[in-house]
Amino acid sequence: DIQMTQSPSSLSAFVGDRVTITCRASQGIRNDLGWYQQKPGKAPKRLIYDTSSLQSGVPSRFSGSGSGTEFTLTISSLQPEDFATYYCLQYNDYPLTFGGGTKVEIK
Amino acid sequence: EVQLLESGGGLVQPGGSLRLSCAVSGFSFRNYGMSWVRQAPGKGLEWVSSISDSGSVTYYADSVRGRFTISRDNSKNTLYLQMNSLRAEDTAVYYCARGAQSTYGPDTWGQGTLVPVSS
Numbered sequence: 001d002i003q004m005t006q007s008p009s010s011l012s013a014f015v016g017d018r019v020t021i022t023c024r025a026s027q028g029i030r031n032d033l034g035w036y037q038q039k040p041g042k043a044p045k046r047l048i049y050d051t052s053s054l055q056s057g058v059p060s061r062f063s064g065s066g067s068g069t070e071f072t073l074t075i076s077s078l079q080p081e082d083f084a085t086y087y088c089l090q091y092n093d094y095p096l097t098f099g100g101g102t103k104v105e106i107k
Numbered sequence: 108e109v110q111l112l113e114s115g116g117g118l119v120q121p122g123g124s125l126r127l128s129c130a131v132s133g134f135s136f137r138n139y140g141m142s143w144v145r146q147a148p149g150k151g152l153e154w155v156s157s158i159s160d161s162g163s164v165t166y167y168a169d170s171v172r173g174r175f176t177i178s179r180d181n182s183k184n185t186l187y188l189q190m191n192s193l194r195a196e197d198t199a200v201y202y203c204a205r206g207a208q209s210t211y212g213p214d215t216w217g218q219g220t221l222v223p224v225s226s
Contacts, residue, residue: 034212036152043202043216044144044152050211087152091212094166096142096154 002026002090006099012107020101021074023088028068029084032092035064035073039084047086048073109133109202109215116220123193124225129186129203129217137161137181140207143188144216145199153199155189166207171197193224199211 003026013019023033031051036044046055048064051071061076075082083106088099113147117129143155157166158178160219164178176189200221204213 032211038152043218045210045216046214048139049214053211055214059202068152089212091208094157094208095168096157096208098152098154101151 001095002029002036002093002097004090004097004099006088006102011101012105014107015078015080016075017078017107019078019082019104020106021073021079021086021088023066023071023073023099024102025069025071025090025092026053029090029092031067032090033048033071034089035062035086036070036087036089037082038087047079075104078090080106109205111205111215111217113201113203113217113220116201117223118225119193120121120221120226121194121224124189124191125193125222127188127190127201127203127220127222129188130185131186131203131205134203134205136179139175139205140210141179142188142204142207142213143177144202144204144213145197146202146219147196147199150199155201158186159209164215193222198220198222198224199212 005024033070052064063074085103097107110132114128142157158177162179174192178187200219202219203217205215206213
């Protein structure tokens with residue numbers, strides 16, 4: 001199985017900060033990676049697919065990069081509505097596997 | 108508008124069974140692979156199972172293989188998850204999601220249905 005190691009597990013940031021979250025795969029997954037945002041009590045929402053493709057309707061302050069085994073989600077200027085938990089997901093092979101999540105909190 | 112609506116959750120005793128349903132609308136169901144993902148209370152997301160668009164190919168997490176069965180009825184635009192031999196560790200919110208491996212992963216999710224397994 002492909003393991004996804006996500007870091008950090010939590011972070012505190014100010015509105016307007018640039019935030020970076022990383023996922024590392026235990027083996028190469030090409031570009032088969034997505035990023036999801038989840039707010040408390042709500043279903044996850046996909047932000048990014050194919051490593052760097054922005055889901056329709058998602059603000060351009062969200063971006064993704066990477067390839068192979070190391071991937072990054074960047075929020076260029078954190079907004080109040082961005083405080084949430086973020087997950088990466090590899091879909092290169094079954095079983096699909098998620099990272100452990102990163103909780104983004106207000107500083 | 109794409110919509111997925113899960114139903115069938117509820118309290119079940121260890122060893123019991125439950126069938127979840129996911130009724131979809133707003134897209135051509137028969138053209139999409141589908142998935143179930145769960146989230147235990149206070150924990151992260153865990154992929155459970157996926158099924159191909161035709162229903163002919165299925166995939167399962169090791170934690171549920173042999174106990175859970177995913178299926179679909181393309182004439183009713185509905186996805187199912189039959190859960191047998193339930194355990195306390197199966198307690199979670201279960202989400203139905205459009206998409207699977209071949210479609211860049213799940214893109215749209217239902218609101219989820221809670222399945223507590225407890226005596």
